[in-house]
Amino acid sequence: MAAFSISAISATLRNRAHIMTRGEPLYRLQNLDQELETGQRRVAAIQAELGETEPLLQARRELAAATEEHRRWLSKARDLELEIESLSSKISSSEQRLYSGNVRNPKELSDIQNEIAALKRRCQSLEDELLEAMVSGEEAAAALEARRAAQDEIEAGWQTSQATLRKELSALEARLVKARAEREHTRRSIQPDDLAFYDKVRARFGTVAVTTLRDGVCGFCAVAPSSTKLGRLHSGRELLECGNCGRILLDL
DSSP: OHHHHHHHHHHHHHHHTTSOOTHHHHHHHHHHHHHHHHHHHHHHHHHHHSSOOHHHHHHHHHHHHHHHHHHHHHHHHHHHHHHHHHHHHHHHHHHHHHHSSOOOOHHHHHHHHHHHHHHHHHHHHHHHHHHHHHHHHHHHHHHHHHHHHHHHHHHHHHHHHHHHHHHHHHHHHHHHHHHHHHHHHHHHHSOHHHHHHHHHHHHHHSSOSEEEEETTEETTTOOOOOHHHHHHHHHTSSOEEOTTTOOEEEOO
16 A cells, blocks of 8 residues: 555656646746846947947047147148248248349348348248147157057947847847747736736746745745645645745745
8 A cells, every 4th residue: 555655646746747737837937027028128329329429439539639739830830931931932032122223222231131031030930830830730640540550440349339238139029029029929918917916026026026935944034834835835736925025935
């Protein structure tokens, strides 16, 4: 008789291995709910990262500033060159007049000489400014090239990052479509009362509404159910809550 009992129990256990308990569809539904919530948060994070980043915008601003600085020195050098050219022309014209022999009045000759001297002093001053402008222009050109190289590097990294994010987003959105379909199918397969019970517990506790037993204790709060409740859980025919944390217990 004892041997028969052991055999019967073993057969029952083997058969039960192929029977889904009432809590298992809820556990699968919870996994899908968690997957969807995690995926939706990641989608939102990716969407926030798509587009031009502040480091990229800053690099572009710095490149624009360096470009403008270089342009400013080139423009100043060109203006100085034109002014020097104009002064040189005036000096040449005045010297021709001075040495032409057409001017004989001493005061007028003195005035021309003074004018030539003043023009040459001004020309020398402008040439000094031109030299400084040319040096500053070369420095600005070097800074511009450095900014352009930095901006190109940041832009290349940004392009790669954006491509990676778009690829991840595409795969994630496809997976979420599938997960939503699986979730709806799973919800339709669950008994209405069990589904209402799950929704109620999940609304109360958030992400974890169903927890498995681990070494005979609740997998969430680690409190052991009573022996009576354990026996009822093992049957798999009831939905039972943890007496401590209130979550649905599942014996897998």
